[in-house]
Amino acid sequence: xxxxxxxxxxxxxxxxxxxxxxxxxxxxxxxxxxxxxxxxxxxxxxxxxxxxxxxxxxxxxxxxxxxxxxxxxxxxxxxxxxxxxxxxxxxxxxxxxxxxxxxxxxxxxxxxxxxxxxxxxxxxxxxxxxxxxxxxxxxxxxxxxxxxxxxxxxxxxxxxxxxxxxxxxxxxxxxxxxxxxxxxxxxxxxxxxxxxxxxxxxxxxxx
Ligand SMILES: N[C@@H](CCC(=O)N[C@@H](CS)C(=O)NCC(=O)O)C(=O)O
Numbered sequence: 007x008x009x010x011x012x013x014x015x016x017x018x019x020x021x022x023x024x025x026x027x028x029x030x031x032x033x034x035x036x037x038x039x040x041x042x043x044x045x046x047x048x049x050x051x052x053x054x055x056x057x058x059x060x061x062x063x064x065x066x067x068x069x070x071x072x073x074x075x076x077x078x079x080x081x082x083x084x085x086x087x088x089x090x091x092x093x094x095x096x097x098x099x100x101x102x103x104x105x106x107x108x109x110x111x112x113x114x115x116x117x118x119x120x121x122x123x124x125x126x127x128x129x130x131x132x133x134x135x136x137x138x139x140x141x142x143x144x145x146x147x148x149x150x151x152x153x154x155x156x157x158x159x160x161x162x163x164x165x166x167x168x169x170x171x172x173x174x175x176x177x178x179x180x181x182x183x184x185x186x187x188x189x190x191x192x193x194x195x196x197x198x199x200x201x202x203x204x205x206x207x208x209x210x211x212x213x
Contacts, residue, residue, distance in 0.1 A: 012204045110132070
């Protein structure tokens with residue numbers, strides 16, 4: 007049994023979607039970020055950065071924080087959503103998500119959605135990064151159906167971030183390959199279920 011500490015955010019949803027895709031039993035535990043529960047004494051013991059998501063795999067007493075590491079762990083444990091032949095290509099796109107897509111689009115939430123009008127410089131900079139990211143995604147998806155040879159943890163890592171396209175002030179119609187991929191993945195039963203496992207319930211945004 008896996009305990010999952012999470013919240014309905016892009017990083018949290020990566021893991022609920024992965025666990026639903028795997029069809030394994032898990033215990034979702036809601037960490038209410040608005041209530042600052044990520045700073046509680048108990049949660050601090052398993053999350054050094056005070057961030058969700060974290061899993062505790064009771065089968066082998068393994069605790070893991072950082073959503074990319076959790077995806078890699080689960081993919082290896084169940085031997086699904088990665089494959090030997092394309093392993094490094096998949097890892098490369100997961101790292102691209104972790105190092106660029108997540109941090110930059112997270113900034114877009116701060117500057118464009120929660121705090122507009124506070125810093126013209128930050129807004130312009132973040133708009134540039136956001137556009138750059140969607141261009142990279144669109145170019146990759148113009149060549150193939152998924153980020154690697156099939157649906158993998160690379161798609162599972164990136165998709166929940168694109169589900170916040172409204173906060174990024176992005177019209178997906180300007181990125182037709184991302185749009186095609188976004189709609190395709192949003193129809194997967196595990197994605198629909200995994201989107202709303204913990205916390206407040208939201209519809210998957212329709213472009
Ligand atoms: N690199 C981390 C980022 C985790 C992260 O930023 N989590 C956010 C929610 S998406 C969080 O817990 N925020 C609470 C806070 O910053 O206080 C990962 O991918 O797991």
